[in-house]
Amino acid sequence: MRHRDFDLPFKQLFRWALPGALLLGVLAGVLIPRIRAQAQEMEPQTYTVLAGDGTFFNTHVLAFAPQSLQVHRGDTIMWRITGGFHNVHFETQPSELVIAPEVDGEPLPQINPAWLFPSTVDGAVYEGGEANSGLSLDPENPSWTFSLVMDVEPGIYPYFCDLHPGMLGTINVVDDETEIPGPEETLAVAVAELEMQSGLSVQSAMEALMQQPTFADDGSLLVSAGLQVGAAHVFDFFPSVAVIEAGQSVTWSVPDNSQEPHFVAWPPVPPGSEFEIVPQEAGPPILALGENFYPSVESGSEIGNGDNFNSGALIPSIGFGSQTFTGEGLAGPSYTLTFVEPGVYNYICFVHPGMTGAVVVMPPAE
Numbered sequence: 001m002r003h004r005d006f007d008l009p010f011k012q013l014f015r016w017a018l019p020g021a022l023l024l025g026v027l028a029g030v031l032i033p034r035i036r037a038q039a040q041e042m043e044p045q046t047y048t049v050l051a052g053d054g055t056f057f058n059t060h061v062l063a064f065a066p067q068s069l070q071v072h073r074g075d076t077i078m079w080r081i082t083g084g085f086h087n088v089h090f091e092t093q094p095s096e097l098v099i100a101p102e103v104d105g106e107p108l109p110q111i112n113p114a115w116l117f118p119s120t121v122d123g124a125v126y127e128g129g130e131a132n133s134g135l136s137l138d139p140e141n142p143s144w145t146f147s148l149v150m151d152v153e154p155g156i157y158p159y160f161c162d163l164h165p166g167m168l169g170t171i172n173v174v175d176d177e178t179e180i181p182g183p184e185e186t187l188a189v190a191v192a193e194l195e196m197q198s199g200l201s202v203q204s205a206m207e208a209l210m211q212q213p214t215f216a217d218d219g220s221l222l223v224s225a226g227l228q229v230g231a232a233h234v235f236d237f238f239p240s241v242a243v244i245e246a247g248q249s250v251t252w253s254v255p256d257n258s259q260e261p262h263f264v265a266w267p268p269v270p271p272g273s274e275f276e277i278v279p280q281e282a283g284p285p286i287l288a289l290g291e292n293f294y295p296s297v298e299s300g301s302e303i304g305n306g307d308n309f310n311s312g313a314l315i316p317s318i319g320f321g322s323q324t325f326t327g328e329g330l331a332g333p334s335y336t337l338t339f340v341e342p343g344v345y346n347y348i349c350f351v352h353p354g355m356t357g358a359v360v361v362m363p364p365a366e
Helices: 001-040 182-207
Strands: 046-055 059-065 068-072 075-080 124-126 143-151 155-160 166-173 222-230 232-238 239-247 249-253 275-278 284-290 301-303 334-339 342-349 356-362
Touching: 046 068, 046 182, 059 182, 182 222, 182 232, 222 239, 239 249
Parallel strands: 046 075, 068 166, 124 143, 222 249, 239 356, 301 334
Antiparallel strands: 046 059, 059 232, 075 143, 155 166, 222 232, 249 334, 275 284, 342 356
8 A cells, every 4th residue: 555655646746747848848849949049140140231233224323222221239231332433431521532732842633542542441340430441443343342340339320432422321220129120131122222223214314315405505415424313323425426517516514413423535545544643652652633534625625537535524513522623624514525527426434334425427507
């Protein structure tokens, strides 16, 4: 009897312990992966921001995508420059495009090194304040990446591209308890933003191609050097073929809202020849404005068969950086030539591959 009484508690314990063990096993199988997943989600993530995008119809979207990005403290942001030349600059306001410090007692107009060269190394920890990626100056390989680890208090941190006014972005650092989209979802949003801008620009370009030529009050045929649509820019001349009579003029102008400068030139010159690299014994080289940055033929001049011409940089009226740059000797935002002999006059914008045009000059009507 004692033996039976002694076995009974153990039998009851075993009867309850076996289901309990099974239940704990099930809970462990469910909870442990969730705990591991939550731990992984709390680990620092790497987010991608697309800086610009080149697409069909020689269109480039001049925007950061996503324009506004949420991250946690400790996350890494990698900017991928995929279309054109851009920098990533955390600062209170854009820098001047051109400065003219004295060198050997004479002013030397040059591209501002404050945004041309990096102030922060790739992969650095960002703790606030100024940080600049600089520009990738290799025309054969403009695509590159730049990364920062965001080690700052929760808040909004704006940045911009110095080269393209209006190309702005914000990083919103949130507290660890705030749930945010993951890197893959964020990248999908970025691609969608760029595709929408690109689609709008291509549609506008098609509409511009179908428009009839327009003339100024003085009889000059007007050609738009580029087309700005929202954050996208179409690198083409509208109309790309201008038909006039001998003795008439053509005026090229960059749109008021343009984020890109352009050139009107023939014959072609190598890209980059608008600058002159001046080595320095100490510090980075100076990127001085070269001969091709300025007009070779003044606006309003007459052109005949076989004549060469270069408008120099046609700078949009909105300027670059915080200034409206109308440097001495530049044509400004527009350029006019009078064609005195019949013929076909080809021309290009030598800083933007594929951006070509022609002026067809017919004999004067009798």
